[in-house]
Amino acid sequence: MNAGISKIESEILKTKNARAVYDCIESLPIIDYHCHLDPKEIYENKPYNDLWELWLKGDHYKWRLLGAQGVQAVSFAEKEAQTIAFIEKLRLNLGSPLRAWARLELAFFFDGLGVSDPLTELSPLQIWTKANAFIKEKKLSPRALINASNVKYIATTDDPSSDLRYHKLLQDENLGFTVAPSFRVDGLIKSKAADYGAKMDFFKENGCRFFDVGAQGFPNEESLVYSANLITAAAERGFVIQLHLGAIRNANDALFAKYGADLGCDTVDTALDISALNKLLNLITVKNNPKTIIYLLNPAYYYPVITLADAFKNVSVGVPWWFNDHKRGIEQYFEVISELSDITKVPGMLTDSRSFLSYTRHHYFRMLLANYLGQFEDLDSAIIVAKKLSYENMFSLVR
Numbered sequence: 444m445n446a447g448i449s450k451i452e453s454e455i456l457k458t459k460n461a462r463a464v465y466d467c468i469e470s471l472p473i474i475d476y477h478c479h480l481d482p483k484e485i486y487e488n489k490p491y492n493d494l495w496e497l498w499l500k501g502d503h504y505k506w507r508l509l510g511a512q513g514v515q516a517v518s519f520a521e522k523e524a525q526t527i528a529f530i531e532k533l534r535l536n537l538g539s540p541l542r543a544w545a546r547l548e549l550a551f552f553f554d555g556l557g558v559s560d561p562l563t564e565l566s567p568l569q570i571w572t573k574a575n576a577f578i579k580e581k582k583l584s585p586r587a588l589i590n591a592s593n594v595k596y597i598a599t600t601d602d603p604s605s606d607l608r609y610h611k612l613l614q615d616e617n618l619g620f621t622v623a624p625s626f627r628v629d630g631l632i633k634s635k636a637a638d639y640g641a642k643m644d645f646f647k648e649n650g651c652r653f654f655d656v657g658a659q660g661f662p663n664e665e666s667l668v669y670s671a672n673l674i675t676a677a678a679e680r681g682f683v684i685q686l687h688l689g690a691i692r693n694a695n696d697a698l699f700a701k702y703g704a705d706l707g708c709d710t711v712d713t714a715l716d717i718s719a720l721n722k723l724l725n726l727i728t729v730k731n732n733p734k735t736i737i738y739l740l741n742p743a744y745y746y747p748v749i750t751l752a753d754a755f756k757n758v759s760v761g762v763p764w765w766f767n768d769h770k771r772g773i774e775q776y777f778e779v780i781s782e783l784s785d786i787t788k789v790p791g792m793l794t795d796s797r798s799f800l801s802y803t804r805h806h807y808f809r810m811l812l813a814n815y816l817g818q819f820e821d822l823d824s825a826i827i828v829a830k831k832l833s834y835e836n837m838f839s840l841v842r
């Protein structure tokens with residue numbers, strides 16, 4: 444293990460038991476059951492040219508620190524300037540999860556660029572120059588990063604109209620890991636189109652295991668029956684249901700008009716219709732009890748939604764999503780799930796990412812999990828729970 448990883452582990456793992464728990468889960472394979480990686484990039488497997496392509500291109504989790512939604516680089520000079528600006532921001536934002544992730548990414552994928560903490564020991568320009576040389580020398584590519592991370596399963600997020608071209612091409616490759624589509628219905632919820640059955644069948648034929656919705660204002664009374672029918676059809680095909688609740692999409696009209704969706708313009712909604720969610724859960728569980736995972740963007744809803752989820756079989760509240768994916772958010776989640784529900788039943792970490800470097804966030808989650816469980820002075824139980832949330836519960840969703 445390199446000095447950078449050791450340093451980060453020693454900072455997070457506070458007790459002997461935490462260390463002992465982490466030793467049992469650190470190397471478990473990664474099942475990334477919800478992300479926004481592009482299957483085309485995995486298929487083409489083009490080596491990266493520079494750190495900008497790896498770090499900033501397409502990763503809207505990182506753009507919030509740049510304060511420049513719609514990050515677009517058109518020339519090498521802009522890539523360099525933007526990456527250096529990002530590193531300078533990282534150095535100053537000591538409590539940012541982006542800083543914690545960046546340290547792990549540089550330590551894990553770049554062997555720390557030869558030092559134990561590049562963010563404090565190297566200048567931004569040195570990081571840019573050394574990382575670019577490392578990327579060229581090691582020929583870092585999507586599949587190289589996936590394999591280095593011991594990833595065994597990747598569920599991408601796909602529009603029902605997709606021809607799944609790249610998923611089909613990937614099925615013919617000898618990858619050592621599975622790449623499967625997920626049936627993302629935000630567009631359907633809006634259009635209320637009725638022709639989704641054949642599309643679901645097509646997705647299922649091509650390996651789909653997950654249904655997903657993240658539409659603004661979902662669920663609501665107005666689309667309740669349509670939503671319930673859609674989810675029931677997915678459940679009949681054996682899909683796991685994922686509900687991403689509480690995002691306001693494209694808050695900035697001018698940026699949306701200029702750059703389109705997914706460019707950092709999404710924010711946290713204050714309103715979630717708990718009554719509609721309750722009705723929806725009744726409707727979708729009336730025939731069977733599909734495995735359903737609810738993700739909350741607004742942690743203010745943990746109490747009502749965790750207790751509501753537990754009123755139904757196979758429904759749980761998933762790991763902290765997006766703006767909650769940070770040390771305090773993850774620790775808060777462990778506490779509130781333990782206090783209100785059954786921590787052993789929740790599926791564990793996913794990246795929700797558009798970046799192939801984000802697999803280190805599974806390690807970050809595992810360290811925080813080991814640290815949380817290690818405090819209870821029951822090592823045997825802690826290890827059982829840690830294995831469930833690091834691998835076993837996710838594996839049971841995709842096997």
Ligand SMILES: [Zn+2]
Pocket residue numbers: 477478479600795
């Ligand atoms: Zn997502």
